[in-house]
Amino acid sequence: MSIKSKFRRFFELEDEVLEEEVEVESENRNVDERQASSEKNVVSLQSVQQMTKVILIEPRDYAEVQDIADHLKNRKAVVINTHRVSKEQARRIVDFLSGTVYAIGGDIQKVGTGIFLCTPDNIDVTGTISEVFHQSSNDWD
Template identity: 60%
Template sequence: MGMKSKLKRFFELEDEFEEVEEYDERFVNEEIEPKRRSRSQQTKPQAAPQNVVSLQSVQKGTKVILLEPTTYDEAQEIADHLKNRKAVIINLQRISYDQAKRIVDFLSGTVYAIGGDIQKVGSNIFLCTPDNVDVSGTITEMIQEFEA
């Protein structure tokens, strides 16, 4: 088979025929020339079942955890939530500035390690997300829109 016919066959420019042997029971002992059917006359093969994912199952798996740590020791618990692919909102308003800074530094490293993101969403409030959560826009843009 030449390259030209292969290209025609690939792009279906040339009708393909499939040989189908049909027998008449009266002439079983005689040879009968096989009949040819064009591709359009052939029965289409059944499509293989496709993978279907329920959107409800995807939504049930996504969680956002709200936390207000009171000590630096709770930073590891927050990091564990992130490792389990859960978004975390952290309110650091009830903790000293030094400890809040240490927690943010620790979580910044954690988020970097898992390929996630950390964003400030308010005064001493941060959103930490793993790599499976996309966050678009920023809070400061929204505040500027209301002031204008």
């Protein structure tokens, strides 16, 4: 053994050098693991676009409201035209869908006279439609 190695050993300088090398190696492993995990979390935009659909429905009876609610539960936006049902049934349909939309954290908006847009929480709707509607027999208050 040389005098340098005896001197380092006496003052324990060699142990510190080894510890630093070990720490650098463990940091490199952590970086590699982070990169590998971030590559696994990549989501294709095509798959997101295919999942988003808008369903257009003109119910003829209140019994169809459960089918509309099922579309909302499956995270699809629904446009409902209530012109083919009576005013009472239209109100019942909108009331039921309002509860459904509330339960799933979505939103319901009036798009026109007797036309509503129901969206689940994964779809954002921006913009407004003016409140100027022509007076009709199926007018909403």
